[in-house]
Amino acid sequence: MAEAKQLRSFVEVPAGSHFPIQNLPFGVFRRRGASASPPRPAVAIGDFALDLAAVADAGLFDGPVLSGSQCFHQETLNVFLGMGRLAWKEARATLQKILSADEPVLRDNEDLRKKCLVPMSDIEMLLPMKVGAYTDFFCSVHHARNCGFIFRGPQTPVNPNWFHLPVGYNGRASSVVVSGTDIIRPRGQGHPAANSRPYFGPSQKLDFELEMAAVVGPGNQLGKPIDINDAEEHIFGLVLMNDWSARDIQAWETIPLGPFLGKSFGTTISPWIVTLDALKPFTCEAPKQEPEPLPYLAERNHINYDISLEVRFCPYYILVTNFYRYWTVTQQLAHHTVNGCNMSPGDIFATGTLSGPEPESLGCLLELTWNGQKEIQVGNSTRKFLEDGDEVILTGCCKGEGYSIGFGACTGKVLPALP
Amino acid sequence: MAEAKQLRSFVEVPAGSHFPIQNLPFGVFRRRGASASPPRPAVAIGDFALDLAAVADAGLFDGPVLSGSQCFHQETLNVFLGMGRLAWKEARATLQKILSADEPVLRDNEDLRKKCLVPMSDIEMLLPMKVGAYTDFFCSVHHARNCGFIFRGPQTPVNPNWFHLPVGYNGRASSVVVSGTDIIRPRGQGHPAANSRPYFGPSQKLDFELEMAAVVGPGNQLGKPIDINDAEEHIFGLVLMNDWSARDIQAWETIPLGPFLGKSFGTTISPWIVTLDALKPFTCEAPKQEPEPLPYLAERNHINYDISLEVRFCPYYILVTNFYRYWTVTQQLAHHTVNGCNMSPGDIFATGTLSGPEPESLGCLLELTWNGQKEIQVGNSTRKFLEDGDEVILTGCCKGEGYSIGFGACTGKVLPALP
Numbered sequence: 001m002a003e004a005k006q007l008r009s010f011v012e013v014p015a016g017s018h019f020p021i022q023n024l025p026f027g028v029f030r031r032r033g034a035s036a037s038p039p040r041p042a043v044a045i046g047d048f049a050l051d052l053a054a055v056a057d058a059g060l061f062d063g064p065v066l067s068g069s070q071c072f073h074q075e076t077l078n079v080f081l082g083m084g085r086l087a088w089k090e091a092r093a094t095l096q097k098i099l100s101a102d103e104p105v106l107r108d109n110e111d112l113r114k115k116c117l118v119p120m121s122d123i124e125m126l127l128p129m130k131v132g133a134y135t136d137f138f139c140s141v142h143h144a145r146n147c148g149f150i151f152r153g154p155q156t157p158v159n160p161n162w163f164h165l166p167v168g169y170n171g172r173a174s175s176v177v178v179s180g181t182d183i184i185r186p187r188g189q190g191h192p193a194a195n196s197r198p199y200f201g202p203s204q205k206l207d208f209e210l211e212m213a214a215v216v217g218p219g220n221q222l223g224k225p226i227d228i229n230d231a232e233e234h235i236f237g238l239v240l241m242n243d244w245s246a247r248d249i250q251a252w253e254t255i256p257l258g259p260f261l262g263k264s265f266g267t268t269i270s271p272w273i274v275t276l277d278a279l280k281p282f283t284c285e286a287p288k289q290e291p292e293p294l295p296y297l298a299e300r301n302h303i304n305y306d307i308s309l310e311v312r313f314c315p316y317y318i319l320v321t322n323f324y325r326y327w328t329v330t331q332q333l334a335h336h337t338v339n340g341c342n343m344s345p346g347d348i349f350a351t352g353t354l355s356g357p358e359p360e361s362l363g364c365l366l367e368l369t370w371n372g373q374k375e376i377q378v379g380n381s382t383r384k385f386l387e388d389g390d391e392v393i394l395t396g397c398c399k400g401e402g403y404s405i406g407f408g409a410c411t412g413k414v415l416p417a418l419p
Numbered sequence: 420m421a422e423a424k425q426l427r428s429f430v431e432v433p434a435g436s437h438f439p440i441q442n443l444p445f446g447v448f449r450r451r452g453a454s455a456s457p458p459r460p461a462v463a464i465g466d467f468a469l470d471l472a473a474v475a476d477a478g479l480f481d482g483p484v485l486s487g488s489q490c491f492h493q494e495t496l497n498v499f500l501g502m503g504r505l506a507w508k509e510a511r512a513t514l515q516k517i518l519s520a521d522e523p524v525l526r527d528n529e530d531l532r533k534k535c536l537v538p539m540s541d542i543e544m545l546l547p548m549k550v551g552a553y554t555d556f557f558c559s560v561h562h563a564r565n566c567g568f569i570f571r572g573p574q575t576p577v578n579p580n581w582f583h584l585p586v587g588y589n590g591r592a593s594s595v596v597v598s599g600t601d602i603i604r605p606r607g608q609g610h611p612a613a614n615s616r617p618y619f620g621p622s623q624k625l626d627f628e629l630e631m632a633a634v635v636g637p638g639n640q641l642g643k644p645i646d647i648n649d650a651e652e653h654i655f656g657l658v659l660m661n662d663w664s665a666r667d668i669q670a671w672e673t674i675p676l677g678p679f680l681g682k683s684f685g686t687t688i689s690p691w692i693v694t695l696d697a698l699k700p701f702t703c704e705a706p707k708q709e710p711e712p713l714p715y716l717a718e719r720n721h722i723n724y725d726i727s728l729e730v731r732f733c734p735y736y737i738l739v740t741n742f743y744r745y746w747t748v749t750q751q752l753a754h755h756t757v758n759g760c761n762m763s764p765g766d767i768f769a770t771g772t773l774s775g776p777e778p779e780s781l782g783c784l785l786e787l788t789w790n791g792q793k794e795i796q797v798g799n800s801t802r803k804f805l806e807d808g809d810e811v812i813l814t815g816c817c818k819g820e821g822y823s824i825g826f827g828a829c830t831g832k833v834l835p836a837l838p
Contacts, residue, residue: 132592132593133593147675151675164617165671165672168676168679169678169679170589171589172760173552173592174763174766175759175760175761186759187644187759197583197710197713200713200714200715222684223684252584253580254675255580256571256586257557257587258588260586260587261755261758261760262758264760265758265759291616294608294617296619335680338606339606339680339681339683340603340685341684
């Protein structure tokens with residue numbers, strides 16, 4: 001941590017910025033307006049995006065893995081993600097070096113600096129990768145307990161399998177969108193009242209879900225599981241995720257095959273992928289697991305990350321929680337592939353709603369309003385579920401000594417349903 | 420049907436072939452051995468694959484949509500699928516013309532014929548498209564009732580939502596493989612005995628599922644549902660599907676979020692996509708639906724297809740059923756997108772297990788052996804679930820007057836689990 005603290009960039013990084021030189025999250029941007037450009041990979045530094053194709057064109061990626069590679073002359077990060085940790089570490093080391101206060105190569109070359117450093121005010125962020133597959137897990141015991149209680153009653157709110165395996169399901173990858181994309185309120189069927197037809201129309205119980213998602217690197221071939229102790233090598237980094245949910249559609253459709261249209265109308269992720277390498281100073285012990293996990297889920301390095309998370313909307317309401325999970329990302333990946341299921345670069349798998357133990361740390365309105373049975377105060381107004389025009393903003397941050405490693409924001413605004 | 424009967428090709432089509440000139444299903448092949456070629460789109464005719472890139476190179480696609488198009492100079496059919504019904508109809512008309520007995524352009528040009536017509540014995544078939552997303556529905560009421568009975572008991576074997584919406588869930592697209600690919604028996608957790616840990620190891624209840632899947636054409640943008648009466652324009656054709664299932668893994672993991680690792684180790688599809696245009700002579704009335712579907716699922720043209728289906732394995736056992744479903748493919752697609760969920764060319768959605776009403780028309784071993792409670796006779800042997808080395812072969816065929824429109828075969832062999 002002492003070394004990380006001393007690291008300084010010649011690029012001015014405002015106090016409290018999520019993007020100091022210690023972070024360098026990866027994303028894909030496009031210049032706006034007259035100088036509109038094709039999508040290009042970048043890292044964030046302060047209020048700038050560092051254009052990685054421009055850095056490559058200047059010959060600055062001169063290490064053994066990246067020298068001559070076309071991985072940053074792509075419209076997504078998928079190729080780079082597929083190259084694995086050697087490439088990721090080399091890129092990070094090169095970028096920390098050329099951005100550091102002591103290194104003249106960019107600092108003292110105004111032309112090159114202008115080519116490489118693009119003010120964030122001039123760009124729009126795109127999805128950082130083509131998301132081939134999106135899996136959603138269910139890893140907060142508080143969320144599992146509350147949902148079980150709401151949907152199935154107080155008998156066994158947490159199903160017995162929950163403590164033996166990371167319960168998950170396949171989400172819909174095609175509707176994963178980047179922060180800032182509007183979300184149209186979905187239409188669908190809801191539970192019928194007794195002896196009537198099901199309700200059909202705009203969802204009356206639209207919700208957000210505070211989650212984080214892991215971005216997969218190289219992945220595995222069909223039939224070749226990833227060992228739990230190798231799983232970290234296949235995880236590039238994390239993003240914030242809002243897994244928008246229509247609780248009325250979900251409740252009616254979900255038996256017996258799980259969530260489907262109650263989720264697949266949109267899932268928002270933050271544009272900058274914060275690497276596990278950047279998060280290393282913020283590891284902490286993961287919760288002790290009882291019963292002991294089966295051998296294929298028992299890991300030598302059982303860690304979590306200490307990430308503070310916030311949700312705002314409307315823009316008043318604030319909930320504060322942490323990256324609280326029972327199952328780790330490495331356990332999720334090992335479980336996901338133990339049957340031979342193949343993962344590819346750019347696949348994502350999410351935590352599920354990150355509810356904490358306190359009433360104000362619940363990660364969705366379903367839990368906060370107990371399925372609409374009570375209201376929460378939002379500024380001068382109240383909410384049971386989301387209303388048209390509501391904007392939901394997720395943020396996440398790790399506080400270091402003298403610097404922060406942040407995720408930026410993951411935002412989305414609710415638009416009215418189609419007529 | 421009379422016109423269809425009269426249509427004849429100069430290419431010899433053996434009696435009983437699935438691939439007469441009336442069919443012309445689309446696939447992607449690669450030449451084997453010394454003349455190995457990159458993957459190329461084709462249609463099947465008798466015992467030959469007609470190389471569509473070669474047909475295009477000869478300038479024979481001379482209609483307004485396909486003339487000059489690069490859609491057949493691709494390694495998958497996704498571009499062609501995205502072009503929509505105008506392109507599909509033009510391609511079919513052109514191919515039926517140049518293959519017909521009366522048309523000299525190919526018939527009398529030996530050089531061109533050799534370039535275009537490749538014996539099936541010289542090729543291997545590949546996945547016809549990149550499958551971006553795979554959805555599995557649950558559309559046979561017999562299957563729904565039997566599964567409900569086996570897993571949840573006799574009280575409400577069919578959940579009340581079932582008659583109001585096509586119940587479905589997101590499958591795993593990455594593990595969709597083409598016919599002929601071996602399936603490695605998956606490992607995973609199964610239900611624990613009382614007071615013990617869950618079982619972990621090779622699945623002890625490996626099953627096949629007889630299904631068919633629809634292949635999506637143009638698709639829709641996020642937030643723009645496909646109207647039920649336009650849905651057919653977005654469906655290119657059908658394939659056979661074996662949705663291999665590990666019943667012990669599935670039973671333990673499935674509450675509350677649905678099937679996951681019990682399915683995602685492999686799903687086999689047949690290589691030739693039979694177009695809805697080829698199936699037109701075999702339409703029949705779809706089952707009357709009671710209660711009446713909600714307006715977004717009420718369709719002017721409520722049809723099904725009369726397709727006879729067979730399953731063989733080991734190679735003795737045979738079950739015979741039909742493409743029996745309560746919900747139509749168009750209803751499935753309208754439902755899938757009603758919340759705004761976006762579909763893309765090459766996405767597939769499957770019927771779910773196609774069980775019929777008779778004991779010998781049940782579409783999987785779960786139902787045939789009532790979850791292993793009884794055995795079925797297979798030649799001189801018996802089975803409760805699949806054993807290593809078992810090969811499962813699905814076939815499907817529509818019988819016309821003097822010709823058949825068939826799907827070929829969808830096969831896969833079970834290999835032992837990893838040690």
